[in-house]
Amino acid sequence: MSAVLDDMDSRPGSTTSLLRTVIGLYLRDAGGWMSAKDIVALMDALGTSGTVTRTALGRLRKKEVVLQETRDGVPGFTLTDGAATMLARGDRRIYNPRSMSLSDPWCLISFSIPETEREKRHQLRRRLHWIGCGTVAAGLWICPDTLRTEVEEILIDLALRDMSTIFVTETPLVGGSLREAAAKWWDLEAVAGLHKDFIREHGAQGHDAVVPEPSGSAVEASPEAFSTYVQCIDRWRIIPYLDPGLPSAFLPEDWPGAEGTALFSRLVAAFAEPSAEFVRSTLSGGVRVS
Structure with a gap:
C-alpha cells in the first residue's frame, strides 16, 4: 500500500x-x-x-x-x-468532496512512537497529512470522523495500531477562535492555493455555457475534450484528499472551496461523457468504456 x-x-x-x-x-x-x-x-x-x-x-x-x-x-x-x-x-473522494457541518463528530489520533521506529513515524505523519488530517501537536492529529476507517487502515498497515489511541469527539474547545485553531492545524493557505490554481486554470472551460443540455451533450467527443477532462481530473484529484472539508466556522471568509467544487462539477457534467466516447473510439477491438 x-x-x-x-x-x-x-x-x-x-x-x-x-x-x-x-x-x-x-x-x-x-x-x-x-x-x-x-x-x-x-x-x-x-x-x-x-x-x-x-x-x-x-x-x-x-x-x-x-x-x-x-x-x-x-x-x-x-x-x-x-x-x-x-x-x-479515490473515486469516492474525487466525485463526492467532503463537507462537514459543525455538529459532525471529529476523530483524534494520539500516538507515541519510539525513536527506533522513526521511519514509521515519518510515514505515519506523511500519510495522515495526505488524507487530510491536521496536526494539533507532534503526537496528536485531528480529522473528520468520516476518515476514521482510513486512519485505522494506515495504522494497521504500518503496524502502529498498538502505539496509538483514537478518540471520537464533538467540536474541540479551543482557547481562541476555531478559525485560528484550524489555521494552525492545517495548512489552509496551501489548500486554498490549490483551489485557486484549479479555478484559474479551468475556469473558462467550466463556464455554465458548456454544461450539456438534457437533450444531449454540448461538447463533442474529440482529443480536445479528452485532454480537457483528463487534465481537469489530474489537477483536481489531490484537492479532495488535502481539503478536509471543514465547517465554515473553521474557514476564512474568502474560502474558495465552494467555487472550486462547483466548477469541478460543471466540468464533469460537460466533459466526462465526450471524453469516455473518445476513449471508446480509440481502444482496439471496440472495447467499451462506460
Missing part, C-alpha cells in the same frame, strides 16, 4: 501523473486491462510521445500501480490489487 500511496507525490500535469489519471479513469472500465498500444495512443492525445509514456509506465510498475500482462499475444497492463483499492477510494 505504501508504494501506491507515494504516487500522490506525482506533480499534477507531469507525464506520470497524467498517465496515472488516464489509467484511473479508464482502465477499470475497459475490462481491467489495456494494451500498451492503446495507452500510448491515449497519451499521444495529451501531447506525450510513446517513448515518454513507456518510461512513465515503468515508473508506475515500480510504484506497484500497474502490472505488465500479455493477452492473446498483445502486451498490456492491468492494475495491482492495491492500486484498484486506492482508485476506488
Whole structure:
C-alpha cells in the first residue's frame, strides 16, 4: 500500500501523473486491462510521445500501480490489487468532496512512537497529512470522523495500531477562535492555493455555457475534450484528499472551496461523457468504456 500511496507525490500535469489519471479513469472500465498500444495512443492525445509514456509506465510498475500482462499475444497492463483499492477510494473522494457541518463528530489520533521506529513515524505523519488530517501537536492529529476507517487502515498497515489511541469527539474547545485553531492545524493557505490554481486554470472551460443540455451533450467527443477532462481530473484529484472539508466556522471568509467544487462539477457534467466516447473510439477491438 505504501508504494501506491507515494504516487500522490506525482506533480499534477507531469507525464506520470497524467498517465496515472488516464489509467484511473479508464482502465477499470475497459475490462481491467489495456494494451500498451492503446495507452500510448491515449497519451499521444495529451501531447506525450510513446517513448515518454513507456518510461512513465515503468515508473508506475515500480510504484506497484500497474502490472505488465500479455493477452492473446498483445502486451498490456492491468492494475495491482492495491492500486484498484486506492482508485476506488479515490473515486469516492474525487466525485463526492467532503463537507462537514459543525455538529459532525471529529476523530483524534494520539500516538507515541519510539525513536527506533522513526521511519514509521515519518510515514505515519506523511500519510495522515495526505488524507487530510491536521496536526494539533507532534503526537496528536485531528480529522473528520468520516476518515476514521482510513486512519485505522494506515495504522494497521504500518503496524502502529498498538502505539496509538483514537478518540471520537464533538467540536474541540479551543482557547481562541476555531478559525485560528484550524489555521494552525492545517495548512489552509496551501489548500486554498490549490483551489485557486484549479479555478484559474479551468475556469473558462467550466463556464455554465458548456454544461450539456438534457437533450444531449454540448461538447463533442474529440482529443480536445479528452485532454480537457483528463487534465481537469489530474489537477483536481489531490484537492479532495488535502481539503478536509471543514465547517465554515473553521474557514476564512474568502474560502474558495465552494467555487472550486462547483466548477469541478460543471466540468464533469460537460466533459466526462465526450471524453469516455473518445476513449471508446480509440481502444482496439471496440472495447467499451462506460
